[in-house]
Amino acid sequence: MLPLPAATASAALPARRRAPRLRQGDTVGLIEPAGFTADSFDLDLVLETVRAMGLVPRAAPNILSRHGYLAGTDAERAAPINAMFADSEVRAIFAVRGGWGSARVLPHLDFDVIRANPKLVVGFSDITALHLALAARTDCPTIHGPNAASAWGGLSWDSFRRLAFEGETPTWRNPEGNDDRLAQRSGRIRTFRPGRAAGPLLGGNLTVLSALVGTPWLPDFDGAILFLEDVDEAQYRIDRMLTQLGLAGILGRVAGVVFGQCTNCAASGPSLGGFTLSEVLAHHLTPLGVPAFQGALFGHVADQFSLPVGSRAEIDAAAGTIRMLEPVVG
Structure with missing residues (x-):
């Protein structure tokens, strides 16, 4: 587990309500x-x-x-x-x-x-x-x-x-690929801006989140770790939705960003495929000046990390890790 800087030590965090721990037979x-x-x-x-x-x-x-x-x-x-x-x-x-x-x-x-x-x-x-x-x-x-x-x-x-079940505060890191290559190909991350940041984990599916902008159903993103994923969305639509989050003032308030998996996110026509997904993400995330990376294992994939929404976590954008700072269950 990565060392926790004193400024974000869990003992200094305000207590949050927790859900009951799951037990066998529940x-x-x-x-x-x-x-x-x-x-x-x-x-x-x-x-x-x-x-x-x-x-x-x-x-x-x-x-x-x-x-x-x-x-x-x-x-x-x-x-x-x-x-x-x-x-x-x-x-x-x-x-x-x-x-x-x-x-x-x-x-x-x-x-x-x-x-x-x-x-x-x-x-x-x-x-x-x-x-x-x-x-x-x-x-x-x-x-x-x-x-x-x-x-x-x-x-x-x-x-x-x-x-x-266990009430742990683990650190999630993509497993190393087992493909027979000199350099790892699967499970790679891309770091847009290195550094560490801590805050409540908020986010989920980009399409759903962007559709809730302007409604009373969005939480306060000030100081949050924003995590996003999506499926079947061409690069220009990811661009459009991130632009919306930027214009709505959400991107400018977060402490860090993790973009997970975007499954089948490629344009079907050549006129819409001018930017790669990573280039689109770089356009929006790098200027924020906060730690940001792409590739964590959550989203529309066969295996994924569980992320406790609303609980505090710390990301290390260079290492590609998401570290829980408090348990989600009591």
Whole structure:
């Protein structure tokens, strides 16, 4: 583990509320706040995955519902979230999948109930809307990590287990590639500006975050470590969304930036492919004058780190590390 400078020692940080630690045999809720699961056999795999964690899954009533491209109406998708936060038997809440639609449930959530009953909400991609809204309206950290229907390989499971079950404060660093090359090719990082920075981890999917700009569902980004990822977005669209965050004043307030994985982020036509993704990121991140790097293992990839949204962390942009400064569970 990297040494922690005295100026950011965890003992000097203000205490935050924590979610309950997960234990073997705990009941966890399964929600569909966005897209629907079309096949009951897919749900069977999700249930088996949660049971393999040593947990007892409790599916929301809308778990196999369909309303257009959504898993039920907005009210139907929000109701189980409120109910699971209010239910003392449910220790954490897993999103089955993303898609689109989590932002639509935000006006239907009972934030007083949520604030009074802190629990881990686990998921990524469209679930970013829930992470950011809970960070804005409550003091309860959540986990940006695999959805329940994700692959849950060894790296993903170990990362989540150490945070949610063990209550550790680990340091995440990309594993070295095992490809047969003289120089490492996989798992590389690109440093736009070296240095260390500490602050609350805030972010998630860039598309979802940028769509929430101008709404009451975004937290305060002053001094935050902004982390971003995306999928199926051409370079010019990443450019457009980062421009929006810059013009909205968000980029200028953060203490550091980590851009994770951008899967299938390439233009389909030659007229839109003039800049690489790294060049687009350099245009926006280097002038900020804060530590920033690209390539950390989170996003739409088979294995990913779990990141506790709202919890304090320290990044080292030259080393490509994300170090937790406080546990996410009590």
